[in-house]
Amino acid sequence: RKEVEQDPGPFNVPEGATVAFNCTYSNSASQSFFWYRQDCRKEPKLLMSVYSSGNEDGRFTAQLNRASQYISLLIRDSKLSDSATYLCVVNPGGSYIPTFGRGTSLIVHP
Amino acid sequence: GAVVSQHPSWVICKSGTSVKIECRSLDFQATTMFWYRQFPKQSLMLMATSNEGSKATYEQGVEKDKFLINHASLTLSTLTVTSAHPEDSSFYICSAPGTSATDTQYFGPGTRLTVL
Numbered sequence A: 001r002k003e004v005e006q007d008p009g010p011f012n013v014p015e016g017a018t019v020a021f022n023c024t025y026s027n028s029a030s031q032s033f034f035w036y037r038q039d040c041r042k043e044p045k046l047l048m049s050v051y052s053s054g055n056e057d058g059r060f061t062a063q064l065n066r067a068s069q070y071i072s073l074l075i076r077d078s079k080l081s082d083s084a085t086y087l088c089v090v091n092p093g094g095s096y097i098p099t100f101g102r103g104t105s106l107i108v109h110p
Numbered sequence B: 001g002a003v004v005s006q007h008p009s010w011v012i013c014k015s016g017t018s019v020k021i022e023c024r025s026l027d028f029q030a031t032t033m034f035w036y037r038q039f040p041k042q043s044l045m046l047m048a049t050s051n052e053g054s055k056a057t058y059e060q061g062v063e064k065d066k067f068l069i070n071h072a073s074l075t076l077s078t079l080t081v082t083s084a085h086p087e088d089s090s091f092y093i094c095s096a097p098g099t100s101a102t103d104t105q106y107f108g109p110g111t112r113l114t115v116l
Helices: none
Strands: A004-006 A011-014 A019-025 A032-038 A045-050 A055-057 A060-065 A070-075 A084-091 A104-109 B004-007 B010-013 B019-025 B032-038 B045-051 B067-073 B076-081 B090-097 B105-107 B111-115
Touching: A004 A084, A011 A019, A019 A084, A019 A104, A032 A060, A032 A070, A045 A055, A045 A060, A045 A070, A070 A084, B004 B090, B010 B019, B019 B032, B019 B090, B019 B111, B032 B067, B032 B076, B045 B067, B045 B076, B076 B090
Parallel strands: A011 A104, B010 B111
Antiparallel strands: A004 A019, A019 A070, A032 A045, A032 A084, A055 A060, A060 A070, A084 A104, B004 B019, B019 B076, B032 B045, B032 B090, B067 B076, B090 B105, B090 B111
16 A cells, blocks of 8 residues: 555546545554645645644645545635646654655646 | 755756756755655655765665765755666656654755756
């Protein structure tokens, strides 16, 4: 089992749709969790951290389920500009070296 | 937030040549930097961890004699791809970790290497 698993997609959705991505991780001692966004031929950019209590930033909501070892990202009212690859990143406990999922591709069409 | 730069942003070279990529932390000191490689439609793969003043730690399967890493100062790490071949063509990204295990990473903009 890979350390961090994501459905690669692509998720093809119309503008205005709500879309959700899940990510599972295998290391139960993992300390911190992030969602990054990566555009084609660009470096990953932090979208949001994921907290146990869940957190929301505008149209984006991230949640963590430690018992089931997965994190999720919900995007409401999708925009064309949301088209990108979304990377799930997990920091193992006691280490600064994060583990990346392979990314989920989102395509928002008119 | 912290800024990490990379140079060059893209490079095209002939097979057999060596290419050096620089990664700089512009407004902070980084005792550790990470080097990643990303092939098209694939995830970031950690190649090595660069440590200031000591040898880099390479991930399994990464040839340390081919990918030379030098972390000469607290703001500069370099990756040299020696005797590059077409299969080394990839997107190379460096990053510097935050101040704690719960902090994010700061990525450089990446270097796209094409070996002809």
